[in-house]
Ligand SMILES: Nc1nc2c(ncn2[C@@H]2O[C@H](COP(=O)(O)OP(=O)(O)OP(=O)(O)O)[C@@H](O)[C@H]2O)c(=O)[nH]1
């Protein structure tokens with residue numbers, strides 16, 4: 001069964017009530033968070049489909065579709081691949097109905113994503129786990145750390161935060177407020193203290209006191225500022241010296257920055273291994289295709305997705321719920 005039909009069955013309102021309730025809670029965050037993107041993506045495809053309802057499907061149709069995908073920030077390479085495959089299938093299967101073509105489009109978006117679901121869980125390794133959080137200014141690092149700490153706290157894990165953003169005045173206080181709100185411990189340093197020393201203190205305390213997870217917040221840094229990027233490499237070295245196992249680096253990308261986010265990821269990837277990406281502020285953009293572009297161009301998996309400002313608005317990335325959130329009207333309209 002293609003993904004289109006699968007999504008329709010999985011999320012359709014007609015589904016049995018018990019299962020629906022379970023699925024709905026997760027889906028409603030995606031649904032709400034992707035509203036703007038859906039408006040831009042599904043609605044435009046619906047309009048295009050109407051325009052071609054009784055017309056022959058020609059190059060103009062595929063050009064318009066290509067434009068919609070690119071403007072939704074799906075990335076040039078991902079878009080060109082998909083459109084090429086779609087043109088081929090349309091010819092081969094002699095499709096003439098725009099609805100059938102839309103169905104194939106959604107199937108292809110799914111198949112081309114090449115999902116790696118091995119990281120899509122909240123499992124921790126035995127012993128201490130260290131999560132180093134990096135990204136440019138204002139992308140949502142500190143807020144995402146709070147959301148992740150909250151997820152693990154709710155699983156009764158022992159979580160420590162390390163406020164290694166000693167660069168921006170107020171950054172430590174911001175993390176302290178989150179820590180006390182969530183009820184997790186925090187290690188801080190003074191303003192302008194070497195951030196790697198705060199990271200070191202955090203990891204040492206966490207090791208000594210048997211924490212499950214220490215999350216290290218860092219200052220926002222532009223990818224082209226080499227001194228700050230060097231500092232990041234130093235933080236990483238110091239952490240690894242103290243805790244060589246179970247260290248993961250998470251890059252945060254703000255969805256509203258569009259293709260610039262892809263450039264940021266490339267620069268950070270050159271400096272340190274990025275284990276996975278969290279995309280924030282999906283609720284604030286109409287260009288939700290950025291997830292598809294990141295995967296295609298960087299092959300770094302997306303683990304979490306930020307769909308709003310509250311603690312509950314961080315979800316493990318769910319490709320089904322995401323595609324459904326992006327394409328809901330197209331799927332529901334299929335009668
Ligand atoms: N709407 C929305 N806002 C978000 C999301 N994630 C973070 N924010 C907001 O983005 C703003 C910046 O968040 P921070 O967590 O301070 O970002 P930061 O990367 O730590 O910033 P610096 O430390 O200054 O580099 C805050 O107003 C957050 O509430 C999200 O998923 N959706």
Ligand SMILES: [Mg+2]
Nearest residue numbers: 141142165171
């Ligand atoms: Mg911050």
